Amino acid sequence: MDFPRVFPVKVMGANQDDFEGLVLSIIQKYAVVTAKEAMVSRVSRNGRFISLTMRINAESQEQLDNIYRELSAHEKVLMML
Numbered sequence: 001m002d003f004p005r006v007f008p009v010k011v012m013g014a015n016q017d018d019f020e021g022l023v024l025s026i027i028q029k030y031a032v033v034t035a036k037e038a039m040v041s042r043v044s045r046n047g048r049f050i051s052l053t054m055r056i057n058a059e060s061q062e063q064l065d066n067i068y069r070e071l072s073a074h075e076k077v078l079m080m081l
Contacts (some may be wrong), residue, residue, distance in 0.1 A: 001061065003058060003059055003060050003061070004057060004058060004059050005057075005058050006055050006056070006057060006058070007055070007056055007057075007058035007064065008053050008054070008055050008056075009027060009053070009054050009055075009056055009067060009068075009071075009080070010051060010052070010053045010080065010081040011023050011051070011052050011053075011054075011071055011077055011079075011080050012049060012050070012051045012052075012077070012078050012079040012080070012081075013049065013050060013076045013077050013078050014048065014049060014050070014076065014078070015043055015044070015047055015048055015049055015050040016076070019050060019052075019076060020039075020041060020050070020052060022074070022076060023052050023054070023071065023077075024039070024054070026067070026070050026071055026074070027054055027056060027067055027071075029070070030063050030066050030067050030070075031056040031057060031058065031059075031063060031067065032056065032057045033054050033055070033056055038054060038055035039052060039053070039054045039055075040052070040053045040054075041053075049078070068080060
C-alpha cells in the first residue's frame with residue numbers, strides 16, 4: 001500500500017449512545033478523520049447493532065495497525081473490517 005492515502009476504517013458494536021464517540025476518540029489518537037461527513041453510521045434492522053465507517057488520512061501501516069489493535073481490543077467493539 002502506498003502512503004499517505006485516505007483509508008476507510010469500519011467498526012461494529014452494540015448500538016449504544018457512547019459507541020460513536022468511543023470509536024472516534026480512539027481513531028483520533030492516531031489519525032485525522034478526513035471530514036465529519038466522512039463518518040457514516042448504519043444501524044442494524046433490529047436496532048441492536050451499529051456499524052461505523054470513517055475515512056482517515058493514513059500515513060503508514062504502523063498507524064493503521066495501532067488503530068486496529070486498540071479498537072479490536074476494546075470490549076465494546078464486536079468486529080472490524
